Structures are given as structure tokens and as C-alpha cells.
Amino acid sequence: MTEPKRLAFLRHGVTGWNRDGRIQGHTDIPLDAEGRAHLGRLVLPAGWGEATLHASPLGRARETAELLGRGRPVRTDPRLMEMNWGDWEGCRGAELRADPASGYRDLEHWGWDFRPPGGESPAELRDRLQGWLADVTRGSGPDHLAVVHVGVIRVVVALGWGWNFLGPPPLDIKRDRLYAVTLAADGSIRAACGPEGIRLSCA
Template sequence: MTTLLILRHGPTAWNAEGRIQGSIDQPLSDAGRARVSLYRLPPESASLRWVASPKRRAWETATLLGLDPTPEPRIVEMDWGEWEGHRTQDLRVDGRMPDRHDRLGLDFKAPGGESPREVQARLRSWLADVAADGRPTGAVAHNGILRALYALATGWDMRGDPAEELVDGCAHRFTLAEDGTPSVARMNIPLVG
């Protein structure tokens, strides 16, 4: 079994505004940098091989944490296509994001974007590589990656809320079987004391 410790990037201005970032390369906000400066990684993190999404918000988070990660493009955020840059509430009000999208679960897909199931496909490839390597690994990624990983580990179909809330400002520990299949070890490890 291989250990994987994963966390979401710090806050951005678009997070604060409720805008969908997806593949758009947003930096951390000043408030996000201040928040990440308070993060303290679990003791085990010093012995991990670290990777990060090449998106600025994830890379900057890793750098502020004193990490020297390798870029991993398979853990970039889900592509939200035509909805990127828009606020979810505005998309619902003007009818572009139907309320039924939550019922589609893993097959939900914004116009021109990718579905969580497609995210899981690239994530599975990466998880298999991490397991084959065998070294305990840490990753700085995105909410869509955390949700896809949690769904793979628990069988959650992304309809409705997950059994456990995925809390921002926390690390999440998974174990990977030899083929890369993830299992939850511990969720929501606080990064701020």
C-alpha cells in the first residue's frame, strides 16, 4: 500500500467571488497567501515525494508551504468549458446551468468541458503510476480532483453530498492498492492549528 496525502490549493479572488475557475490559471489572492502561510503540514509530509498541479494557485500554495514539487498535469482542475469565469448562481438564474445537473453525478458536463468521470480517468492513470512507484506521495491539487479521488475511494456517484465533507484548509490521506485503487485513510486533517 502506498500513502497519498493530498490538499487543495489556497483561496483565490475567484473563490471568494464564487466564480468557476476550472482550467483558468488564477493565482492565490492576498487573503489566500495569508491563509496558506498559517498552514502546517502533518509531520509525515517531510518524507513525501511532492507533486503539484501546474496551475498557479496550486503551485503557489506548494511553494508557500516550502515544498519543491514536480508538476503533474493529470491533477489539474476539471475543465468547466463555457462556464469558466462565471458564478454558479448567475448560470442558474439565467438558465445555462439547469438544476438537474446535480442529478447527473459523474456524468455532469458543462458545455465544452469535461465530466467528473473523465477527470477520474486521468486521475486513475496518475494513481496507478504513484502506486507503481511505491513512494509515499503528497499532492497539491484542486477541489474537483479531491472530489473525484474521494468518489473513486468510496463509490460515491456524486449525486447529492458526499458522506464526509471535504473541508478546505485540510489534508486528506488515502492509501493506494498495487493497481492504484484508492481507499480513504483519514479525511480532513487540519492544516491550521
């Protein structure tokens, strides 16, 4: 029987759109200078420095993985991309929330099938992520670390912590934290850290 693997997810560094409160989705917004400098001062937590590195192909995630990996190879996969927010990409969430005609919902009212206009639902993101998880179970190496996006980590939380996008999420996804799970041979995941995650360290 295949032994469970350790897998951790990390949110990418900060971009200009993050600071401006804009929804990024599939839009390829790079890290800003301050975000790069901050990442340059961090190192991965003990026990994760040799994990196989994966990333979304979007520049903000790929570059975060490259900076933290200190030159180690990074495997990119489009299945790790952020949820597609369709017509809302580039918009500010606060402005959409204030406009009753936008159809915007807060996270605890989504359910699996909520979809921004022209975008993607959490269920659709889950389906592509599960395909990637299945491939990792068949690959080499016991430990894997994926630099991704907040929407991807929300789906990981839903699968690993038992949440269905209704009601408050079981944890607050923060930057500079790993959210660790165990990955079983069937591609299923289970939480393997507390709600605060595992902090990155200062170099």
C-alpha cells in the first residue's frame, strides 16, 4: 500500500492588485517590489526545505516559489491556477458588495456551485485540483509544497477540514503560512496542521 504523502499549500506573495483590493483570478499580475523584498527575507519552515516545489503558472505564484526555493526547480501546472472570477477580475470586492446589481456574495454564502459571471465555481476548481492531487500521489517524493492562490487554498480547506462553502470557514488563510495536509493513495486529503498553519521563518 502506498504511504500517505505530506503536502503543504502556501499563498503567493503580495501584488499591487492585492494592495488595491482588486480581484485577480486568472489575470497574471506580478509580485510588486515590496512583495519580492519581503519574500527574500523568509525561509521555508523546518522539515519543508527539501520538499518538491509546485506552483501555479501565474507569475505571482511561480516567482514566490522560485524565491523561496533559492534556485531549486519548480514544477508548474495550470490546474493550480486561481479560480476564474470572469467579469469581476480587476474589480474591487468592496465595490461589488456595495452594488446590489452585481450579484456578489460573501464567502459563507457561496456553496460549491456559486459562480461569478463568466467565471468558475469552487466545484469546478475542486475537480481540476483533484486531478492534480491524484497525479502527485503517483509521483515520486514523500513531501510536496505548492505555491498557489487563496481560492485554491479555500478548496483545500473545504476538502481537508470538512467545510462546504456555507457558514464561516474553519480557518483564516494568512500569508507566510503553510497549510499542511496528508495526501492518501486515493488522492483524498486530511488536515495535518492547526488553523494557524505553519509560519515561515525569517532568513
